[in-house]
Amino acid sequence: MAEAPYVPLRPIPLKERSAILFLEYGQLDVLDGAFVLVDQNGTRMQIPVGGLACLMLEPGTRVSHAAVVLCARVGCLLVWVGEAGVRLYAAGQPGGARADLLLFQARNALDEGARLNVVREMFRRRFGEEPPERRSVDQLRGMEGARVRATYQLLAQRHGVTWKARRYDQEDWTGGDLPNRCLSAANACLYGLCEAAILAAGYAPAIGFLHRGKPQSFVYDVADLYKFDTVVPAAFQVAARILKGKGGQEPPERQVRIACRDLFRRTGLLERVIPDIAAILAAGGLAPPEDAPEAADPAIPPEEGSGDDGHRG
């Protein structure tokens, strides 16, 4: 038999993927080109990484070099998280895979006028109404905070959950009340997904507009666009079910994740994130940067990608 040809691996677009998968306890490796999680008993579980937006690795996982290479090739983001996904330690792809998009994002964030336009567009998308005129970013942030508190109250009431305030302590996970814990777990899912989308498209997670100064500022900005349509209702629904004693035996975090996954699928979230990011940045009103006149074409021209713009493939 003739030597079979080498067939390159190329990522598929984010919008066609499943959302998210949490893995714990096991060795992630590559066997015959398949991505597998091998547990202590030697049981192998094949994971269709090419069809996933991101893999959340919980404590107890080890990843081989080959597995990381494969994830990078198929464009699946690896995210290392703490137990129940409440803390994010590291993500497996550096941001800014597309210089032009990165520069555009940075230009919008640096120009105060453009930044205000972007923040106003985010406000418009979140609350479905025009933000008041002549307000600064800080004033808009204050208004947003008040509205968010009211929305929490409203959604909690609608799902029959007693709600005091959004309160969580990263050091003491089990100390929080149940709705807050469900909410934290649900947010973790949404953040992982938004970060995967931001990185897949080639933007930088740290360059935020409403949020500033954190490694994931832009992730919080983007996640806030969807939070109250997706994960907050899902979290409250699960919390209400558990408080009524109808939650079953599974831990709350797990039930929340399942609810979030269904909701992401139902709302078509993955199809929307990348176009929405492009739209809110375009609302800044600046022109995308043009190639510098002295810029040289790459010495090795890139193959035509099949995934999103920032996938390394």
Next chain:
Amino acid sequence: MMVIVVENAPPRLRGRLSLWLAEVRAGVYVGVYSRRVRERIWEEVGQMIGEGNAVMTWAAPTDSGFAFAAIGANRREPVDIDGLTLVKFRPPTDPDAPPF
């Protein structure tokens, strides 16, 4: 919805397929993708199948509700009967072989 079944396929093709699809039984892969992605996966199957054979079916707005394609030698062959695709089954070359 799409299903791919491979027979006598090289392990690296089977591994490759499991990157996009769930292998629910040996050589049986299931997933949901757009036409563009489906055609790309099928193209890779064609490039990597070697001496094995493969068949893919997918949900399609045809009369039967699905369509399928095959690569490699197999006793089953698709035939088009007035627009409805059926499967023709050639007799075994080995007379002792089981009839299915």
